[in-house]
Amino acid sequence: MLDQMEQQLAAEDPKFASNMQGSGLASLQRRRWVVGVVGALAGLGLVFVGINTTMWVGAIGFALMVAAVAFAVTPPRKGRLGVVQQDGAVQAKGRSRRKSSLIDRLDERWERRENKW
Incomplete structure (x- = not known):
């Protein structure tokens, strides 16, 4: 219900x-940076432990560092906006036909078939 109100x-x-959404995105980006830094430090710790133990621990630590930094620097995904219709259903804006999944196409076919009858 809240999602529908937000989209409306x-x-x-x-x-x-967009002004109200901006503050949420800033806190989300800040949270991503914190998770990235903590992950990078944990990965660095695993690299140091891997120096004293086995190579695999160090490799896992390095992979964790790379993943944490990649997570921190990528921008968060924005939710799709849509139009709330009279019956409460939400119709997505700007939806490309090429990006629809197999399930979406099958659902559309099924609805067209039922509407014919």
Whole structure:
């Protein structure tokens, strides 16, 4: 229900919605940086432990460092906005036909078939 209200607000007043969404994205990015730094430090610790034990522990630590830094520097994904219809269903905006999955296409075919009858 809250998602629908948020999407309806974004459809009615996009400027206000983008201002409100900006603060959430900043905190999300800050959280990603913290997780990235903690992951990189844990990976570095595993690299140092791997020096004294086996090579595999160090390799896992290095992989953890790379994954943590990649996680920290990639921007968070934005949610898709849509239009809330009269019946409460949400229709996605700008949805490309090429990006639809197999399940989505099968659902669309099924609905078209039922609407014919």
